[in-house]
Amino acid sequence: MEDYRKYWNERMETLPPEEFREVHEKALLRQLKYVGENSAFYQKKFSELGVEVGDVKRIEDLNRLPFTEKAELRDSQLDSSPLGSHIACPMTSVKRIYSTSGTTGRPTYIGLSKHDANTWAEAACRAFWTCGLRTGSIVPLVVAPFLIAASYADALQKIGTVVPIGVGATDRIIGAFQHIGANALLSTSSYPLHFADSLEKRGIDPKSLGIKVIMAGGEPGAAIPSVRQKVEETFGCAFLEMMGNGDMCGEIWAECEFKKGMHFIAQGIVHPEIIDPHIGEALEIRVGTKGELVYTSLDRECIPLVRFRTRDHVEVTQTSCECGRTGLGIRVFGRTDDMIIVQGVNVYPAAVWDVVANFAPKVTGVIEIQLPTSPPEGWEPPIHVKVEHQVDPGEMDALKKKIETSIREKLIFRANVELVPVGILPKYEYKAKLVRKLYEEKNEHNRVTS
C-alpha cells in the first residue's frame, strides 16, 4: 500500500508521558467545566453526592468524582427521551444517532454532534493507520457487525476507499476483493474463519483474495495466539485487533505490526483509567496491571461521560513499542458480563476458546460452553463444553482427555468435553456466542408456553 508515513497523527500518537499528562489535564478541566454547565444528568448526580466538577484541579483529582454506570444511562433515557438527561447540547446540534448493541435490556442511543463525529473519525483514522491501512487501501464495510459503521466509513474515506456492503452478502464481499481490488477487511474476530469456510465451499483459495490485513474488533479473539495464527495462515495476511466503546468512542485502541497489545490511540479524545473492579480504586499503569477500563471523555459535545465503567477487563502489555507510539498497550481478557464462576473460579469463555483452539487442526476452533438448566447458584460441576472436531481428528477419546486436562491445568476447573462433528454447533456470522445458557432458554420457553 502506498504512503509510508508512519502515523496518522504523529504528535498525538508519540506524546512523551509528561506532555500526555499536560494535554489530558488541560482537556479534562475544559470538558468538566462544560459538563458542569451543560449536563443536567451530572449536575443532579454530583449535587446528590456533594461533589462538584471544581473539585478536580489536576488530573490526579479525577478519582474524587463518581463512576458512571451503563444502567444509569439507560434509566436516564427512559426518564428523558430520546437521548436522556446526559445530553449536553441542543437536540438540533445532534447530527447522528447510534444505538449500542446492549447485551442486556433495551439499547441505548448515542448522539453525536458534528464535532463529535469528527473526533470519532480522527480516532478511527489513527486506529486504522496503526493497523496498516494507507492511501490505496480499499475496504469492504459490512454494516451489521458494527452499529457505528458510519464513523468507520468517514475514517476509511479519509485514508483510502470504502465499499459499503449489506448484511450477510458473502458473495458481494468476495466480489469486492475479486472485482474492485479490495485489500483489507474489517470484521469481528470470529468472522474471518467463518468467511474462510464460505470461500472453501465456493472453491476459492482465501489467499487469492489479496487481503493484506484483517482488522478485528467487537470481541476478544484476534489476540488469541492460536486463532491469530490460523487466520494469518489461511489468508496470508496480518490479523490485528482494535477496540472502541459504543458509548464513548468508536475506536480507542489498535494493534500495530509488532502485535504486543493494542495501543491507546485516543489521545486528547478519551482519558483511560484502569481500576480494581472490586474496590473501585484506580491502579497505577505499568506492564502487568490488570483491571477494568474506565473512560472519561475529553472533547465531546453531545454526551460527555465521566468515569464510565466499561466492564472490559484488560491487562497492560507494554508501555513502549518499536513502532514509536507511546500509547500504552493492552489485551482484553474478558468482560464482567461474560464472566462465569465455576467451582469458585472466574472463567472467561474466551480463555476456554483459547485452550481448545490450541488443539487445531484436530479441532476447528468452534466451541459451545453449556451452562446447566438450573440458575447459576445451583450449578453442579463439571461444566459441559462442546468442541467441534475436524473430519479426521485421530483417537477421539485421547483428544477429549487431552483437552479436559489442558482446561484443568490452565484454567483450574473441571470440564466435561464432548467432541462433535462439524455442522452440529451453530455458526455465527458476526459475534461468536461461546456460552449457551440452557437455564435462560428454559425460562424463555416457560414464558412462551404459560
Ligand SMILES: [Zn+2]
Ligand atoms: Zn507499536
